[in-house]
Amino acid sequence: MKLVLSDRALDLTPSDRFRFVDLSKLKINNCIGCFGCWTKTPGKCVIRDDATNVYPLIAASDEVIYVSRVKYGGYDVIMKTMLERAIPIQQAFIRLVHGETHHVQRAVAPKRALIVGYGDISKEERELFLRLIARNAHNMNFASHRVLFASEEEAEALVKKEVSAWTNS
Amino acid sequence: MDKLLILNASPRAPKSNSKRYAQLFANACPAESVCRNVNKNNHAELIGAMEECSDLLFVFPLYADGIPVTLLRLLKDMEETPPQKKPVVSVLINCGFLEPAQNDVAIDMVRLFCAQNGYDFGSVLKIGSGEAILDTPFAAFARAKIKKLALCIAKGKKRTLKVSMPLPKKLFLRASRSYWENYGRKNGVTKEEMSTMRIEGE
Ligand SMILES: Cc1cc2nc3c(=O)[nH]c(=O)nc-3n(C[C@H](O)[C@H](O)[C@H](O)COP(=O)(O)O)c2cc1C
Numbered sequence: 001m002k003l004v005l006s007d008r009a010l011d012l013t014p015s016d017r018f019r020f021v022d023l024s025k026l027k028i029n030n031c032i033g034c035f036g037c038w039t040k041t042p043g044k045c046v047i048r049d050d051a052t053n054v055y056p057l058i059a060a061s062d063e064v065i066y067v068s069r070v071k072y073g074g075y076d077v078i079m080k081t082m083l084e085r086a087i088p089i090q091q092a093f094i095r096l097v098h099g100e101t102h103h104v105q106r107a108v109a110p111k112r113a114l115i116v117g118y119g120d121i122s123k124e125e126r127e128l129f130l131r132l133i134a135r136n137a138h139n140m141n142f143a144s145h146r147v148l149f150a151s152e153e154e155a156e157a158l159v160k161k162e163v164s165a166w167t168n169s
Numbered sequence: 170m171d172k173l174l175i176l177n178a179s180p181r182a183p184k185s186n187s188k189r190y191a192q193l194f195a196n197a198c199p200a201e202s203v204c205r206n207v208n209k210n211n212h213a214e215l216i217g218a219m220e221e222c223s224d225l226l227f228v229f230p231l232y233a234d235g236i237p238v239t240l241l242r243l244l245k246d247m248e249e250t251p252p253q254k255k256p257v258v259s260v261l262i263n264c265g266f267l268e269p270a271q272n273d274v275a276i277d278m279v280r281l282f283c284a285q286n287g288y289d290f291g292s293v294l295k296i297g298s299g300e301a302i303l304d305t306p307f308a309a310f311a312r313a314k315i316k317k318l319a320l321c322i323a324k325g326k327k328r329t330l331k332v333s334m335p336l337p338k339k340l341f342l343r344a345s346r347s348y349w350e351n352y353g354r355k356n357g358v359t360k361e362e363m364s365t366m367r368i369e370g371e
Contacts, residue, residue: 030180031238032181038349038352040358042353043367043369056368071241072282073281075235077238080233080235080241093345093346093363101266128281131273135271
């Protein structure tokens with residue numbers, strides 16, 4: 001499956017080739033760090049809001065495009081809230097990945113990930129965002145990843161171009 | 170330093186490891202300090218409290234390789250309505266994994282916020298294996314580093330300190346396995362159940 005996960009509306013025509021989730025339209029509370037998804041109801045978050053429909057899509061997708069405003073060199077609130085709520089797709093147990101400790105994944109497809117960071121982003125913020133995504137790659141099962149930056153106005157056209165490359169392939 | 174404000178920005182602040190780290194810090198701090206939890210609705214009050222302090226210490230966990238949303242929201246409000254007088258900002262961060270360096274990106278996010286918003290950045294303590302270290306014989310190492318952080322901040326020094334369990338990785342994997350198995354057992358959940366590959370039962 002292919003997935004576009006965005007923190008804003010995008011003019012994308014849905015097709016059976018990919019799923020599009022506009023997180024700004026969903027009700028997603030923040031993770032409260034209870035570890036219920038690891039130790040009480042493994043694989044399920046105890047907060048039964050819209051996030052419970054999104055993390056299974058993240059897990060199942062082998063191609064993803066994450067679209068987020070960049071703040072302080074990281075994801076802004078909407079995307080970050082969802083990514084924190086995605087920990088039910090991992091187990092509590094820890095293994096070594098590239099010699100570092102990381103969690104064991106449940107049924108999570110390895111991903112080709114494109115991260116589109118948009119906004120008015122300084123050079124320092126870009127560098128930090130690149131470091132963040134490189135770290136995410138270990139924790140979020142990215143087999144490969146790319147990062148593209150765009151202004152707020154350019155972001156939509158950029159995503160559309162990438163999505164049409166999928167649908168034409 | 171005259172007075173220090175400790176802000177616990179863990180999403181589970183009342184029952185968090187950050188609470189224990191903050192308490193150890195307050196006990197070791199030679200100057201007057203107050204500790205407050207961050208929540209969605211008290212940002213204005215906390216920003217007001219910053220004005221009475223020379224120093225601010227953020228205590229928080231690493232969440233998905235970055236700062237938790239609880240802290241991100243507060244920083245955005247501090248940008249929107251800054252305190253009249255800006256304290257020096259220091260960081261005490263802990264993460265679940267063994268390597269303290271996994272915290273570096275989150276620390277640099279706070280550093281970047283400070284640079285963009287005119288705050289002086291002070292000292293840092295990055296804790297690895299922070300979910301469990303306080304309940305192991307290695308707690309003494311963590312306490313010693315927290316004390317060192319408190320002294321650095323009190324003297325206005327800018328230092329980056331780190332601490333973790335001094336275990337080979339293989340041993341840490343084993344120790345963490347039994348830590349989490351115990352956690353599940355207390356909830357009546359077996360290790361096989363915890364190891365399920367199913368997500369939302371699918
Ligand atoms: C949603 C979530 C995301 C987390 N992400 C990470 C991570 O990326 N790296 C890590 O080492 N630990 C991670 N942890 C573990 C916490 O940092 C660790 O359990 C910490 O001790 C929690 O501190 P607290 O009790 O003060 O909130 C995460 C925990 C949660 C609940």
